[in-house]
Amino acid sequence: MDIVNGPWVRELGRLPWGLVAIISAIAGFGTVVLYSAAGGALDPWALKQGVRFAVFLVAALGIAMVPPERWLALAWPIYGVLMLALLGVETLGAVRGGSQRWINLGFMEFQPSEMMKLGMVLVMARYYHFVPKGYESRPRVLIPALALIAAPVGLVMLQPDLGTALSIMFGGIVVMFLAGVRLWLFGTAAAGVAALLPVAWTFLHDYQKKRVLIFLDPESDPRGAGYHITQSKIAIGSGGLSGKGFLNGTQSHLDYLPELHTDFAFATMAEEWGLMGGLFVIGLYGLVLAWGIRTALRARSQFQRLLSLGLTATLFFYLAINMMMVMGLAPVVGIPLPLISWGGSAMLTVMILLGLVMGVARASRRGRD
DSSP: OOSTTSHHHHHHHTSOHHHHHHHHHHHHHHHHHHHHHTTSOSTTTHHHHHHHHHHHHHHHHHHHTSOHHHHHHHHHHHHHHHHHHHHHHHHHOEEETTEEEEEEOSSSEEOHHHHHHHHHHHHHHHHHHTSOTTOTTSHHHHHHHHHHHHHHHHHHHTTTOHHHHHHHHHHHHHHHHHHTOOHHHHHHHHHHHHHHHHHHHHHSOHHHHHHHHHHHOGGGSTTTTTHHHHHHHHHHHHHTTTOSOTTOOHHHHTTOSTTTTTTTHHHHHHHHHHHHHHHHHHHHHHHHHHHHHHHHHTOSSHHHHHHHHHHHHHHHHHHHHHHHHHTTSSOOOOOOOTTTSOOHHHHHHHHHHHHHHHHHHHHHHHHHO
């Protein structure tokens, strides 16, 4: 038996190993950042994050070996299970920091809303895969699509988790746009949303209103609600071109920077590694996004194309919102930096996302061989 030239070896060879190297570099650098955030210690974050990444990477490679057609068939069941999980959060979910978002599984706390970011793209890609060309903007097609988006977004808003709700909605809307829904409909919807903003404002929680007001004027309460973003900007600015040096960050090590290992991990990194470190990380993320777009352009079906682009857009949303947030260009919404920020559910979501797109890349390469 020729093991070297066997079918599994050939399939493994079709995986995008260059991408695996890039995401491993990002996660490795993230582990270094968490090591520094802990004051030069592997515990409590760096070691666990490294082990977690290794396990999730193996899982992502396993997902990449699954034919995309299998995910096409499983899209509705996955969406349904996640909807049930979101409903379960409302009755059985653990409360932390005033939000009810997690289900305790014993060995880990599972956040269904994180997985719904992927479930939304998956079910919308399947939905529009079977819509005939030219029918994308018809009411009988649009109304069910909007309902698929509105249901999980509404449940996540009840937790409350505005950042994740926006991310889920963004993924669904991007797939609709890519599927060919007419641009004027998005313009009309945007105008309608703008007109309803005063009404929506009344439904926001007090802390959400405060975040928006602080975003508009962070200097109005620098020691209170504006403390996070003020300290983050100080950390990033003080890093300069090349940073203060590894383990030499003052904002982080002297406890001025809150959430230095989660939402504000980029600020922790930028203080010690400076503009050069920030550009290095952004460049690596740029390579991942470019690979995702190229994979979509080479996809063999509408479902695979929409899935790849939708998931790549979701990853871009993660990156853009987190980096804008830590630089004071967006309100604080609690979206972590992929592969760098501490967090199990967020890393698992990103690795599954990458595994799904790697599966499309593998299938495309198989079709060309």
